[in-house]
Amino acid sequence: MQPSDLSAAVLAAVRSAVGRRAADVEVGEGDIVLERPRNRDHGDWATNAAMRFAKKAGTNPRELAEEVAGELSGVEGIERADVAGPGFINLTLAAGAAGELARTIVEAGDAYGAGETLAGVKINLEFVSANPTGPIHMGGTRWAAVGDSLGRVLERQGADVTREYYFNDHGGQIDRFARSLVAAFRGDPTPEDGYGGAYIAEIARQVDDGYDGDLLDLDDEALQETFRERGVALMFEEIKRDLHEFGVDFDVYFHEHQVQSDGSVERAIEVLRERGHVFEEDGALWLRTTTFGDDKDRVVIRSNGQPAYFSGDIGYYQNKRDRGFEQNIIMLGADHHGYVGRMMAMCAAFGDEPHHNLEILIGQMVNLMRDGQPVRMSKRAGTIVTMEDLVDAVGVDAARYALVRSSADTPLDIDLELLTQRTNDNPVYYVQYAHARMSAVGRNAAAAGVERSEFDPSLLDHATESALLGALADFPRVLAQAAELREPHRVARFAEELAGLYHRWYDACRVTPQGEEEITTLHRTRLWLNDATGQVLRTALSTVGVSAPERM
Structure with missing residues (x-):
């Protein structure tokens, strides 16, 4: 019995019990919430539906729960329905009904766990968007891992996701970057407000090597513009290359100047003017x-006729809406909290719904630690630690997993030494080793002649099998909740829990016979469970952009 079947059974029982007392009370599918009890002795699933509807039905929660439990006790696949506390209903599935899930997962393959809650919804997911003035620092690296994983989570709920990088190639930071390149080219000290690090000299050298002519023949203004244009292009190509090697590719690279040149700002102003929210003053x-x-009104066009920075925000949002994106998610660093209020006010001024049509996710800082001390400086970038530094230290899989497994809105310390250890204390090793073990079990089973030719789900009645099946059944809910809450770390934590349950099952139950032991239906059925667990763990790891090795 899958969670959807169980949910339907609970819905029917609650509707029946409530309807006998209050025929006008409606019980919808969304009113039925099934949760996994923390203590597995309390059953496979629990619901508080009776507590939610008792008052509307004119009775007390426990009495309504007893009626619902009585109806559920007669449902095929439910072994027991018990009432606990003030009105919780704990449900224990029959071994056969629970075990059937193993075959369902194997036959569904990668599709198991996918949902349709966002089917047809166009989502623009903007993340990283680091200025092309240097390699991606740790904040941007965290958003690369989390943002790409969130995109995968949303896609698993049917969303049409466009990953977008906002490319800011204008402004004061770019000017300082260009001056720094010119100084490196000339052999001068880094400007006081400029950028340091070996990468500046590298890019300056590449600009010089790729220039058709002698840069020394250019006047100061032309030299600055040449290094600005070519240096930004080279830096951005490096950023894209680093992201690609990190497993992150974008569908759209949107240039800042586009909103000013394609009429987006003018269209945005016209829409806002028609809605009565634009005014002139001074x-x-x-x-x-x-x-x-918002705490104050915002200038869109300055008195000198030049667009204010906020004009780019309204133009960019209008551009996204013109492109048909119903939901627009922007992922920003910890220093952007003050940005949220004005952006949500802007969204509302357009007549849209803040936190639905526009969402802003704020991420916190990442600190790399070695020997208990922060790693503060990159060999190449100077004063910052970069994506390249992290990947060089621990590899892509460990880096991505470490960044995704914690909620993005909390500060994160990453122990570089831990992530290089091949021990169970290293979370990515623990999860990947579980998958390698599942693959080894499959290979050993094949060598021993154990095949998935028979399947008797009622035989999967060991306590470790019940726990493992319960986690597998919970996977669709985990994916749906991760998408709803924009929290891909839930998928990584699920993978760790599943790995732990699998390791305990592996220690207690055998798939291949020992010695001269005869191959039985139980061995074959357990192979189904092994392979089902491998499938779900692969899907979970893929969803957070981490590989599932077959050997380690």
Whole structure:
């Protein structure tokens, strides 16, 4: 019995029990919530549905729960329905009903766990968007891992996800970058407000090598512009290459100047003017964001006729909506908290729904640790630690997993020494080793002549098998919740839990016979469970962008 079948059975029982007392009370599918009890002695699943509807039905929760439990006790596949506490209903599935899930997963393959809650929804997911003035630092690296994983989670719920990188190639930071390149080319000290690190000299050298002519023949202005244009292009190509090697590729690279040149800003202003939220004061054009909770109104066009920075925000949002994106998610660093209020006010001014049409996720800082001390400086980038440094130290899989397995809104310390150890204390090794062990069991079974030719789910009645099947049954809910809450770390933590349950099952139950022992239906049935667990663990790891090795 799959969770969807169980949920349907609980829904029918609750509707029946409530309907006998209050025929006008509606019980919808979304009202039925099934959860895994923390203590498995309490059953496979639990629901508080009776507690939610008792008052509407004119009775007390426990009495309604007893009625619901009575109806569920007669449902095929449910071994027991018990009432606990003030009105919880604990459900224990029959071994056969629970075990059938193993065959369902193997036959479904990678499709198992996928949902349709976001089917047809166009989502623009903007993340990383680091300025092309240097290698990607640890904050951007965290967003690369989390953002790409979130995209995969959303796609597993049917969403049409476009990964977008906002390419900022103008402004003061780019000017300082260009001046730093020129200084490196000339052999001068780094400008006081410039960028240091070996990478600056590397890019300056590449600009010189790729220039058709002698850069020394250019005047200062032309030299600055040449290094700006060519240096930014080289730096951005390096950023894209690092991201690709990290397993992250974007569908769209959106240039900052585009919103000013393609009419997006003008269209945005016109929409906002029609809605009555634009006004003129002191020769400037303003958006009245205070109407929607912002702490002050925002200048869109300055009194000198030049667009303010906020004009790019409204133009970019308008551009995304013009491209048909119903939901727009932007992932920003910890220093952008003050940005959220004005952006949500802007969203509301367009007539859209804040936190639905526009979401802003704020991530916290990452610290790399070695021997208990922070790693503060990159050999190549100077004052920052980069994606390249992390990958060089631990590899892509360990780096991505370490960054994804914790909630992005909490600061994170990463122990580099731990991530290089081949021990169970290293979470990525622990999970990947579980998958390698599952693959080895499959190979050993084949060598011993054990095949998936028979399947008797009622034989999967060992306590470790019940726990393992329970986790497998929970996978669709984990994926759905990770998508709803925008929290891909839930999938990584699930993988760790599943790995632990598998290791305990492996220690207690055998798939291949020992010695001269005859191959039985139990061995064959357990092979189904082994392979089902391998499938789910592969899907979980793939969802967070981490490989599932067959040998380690």
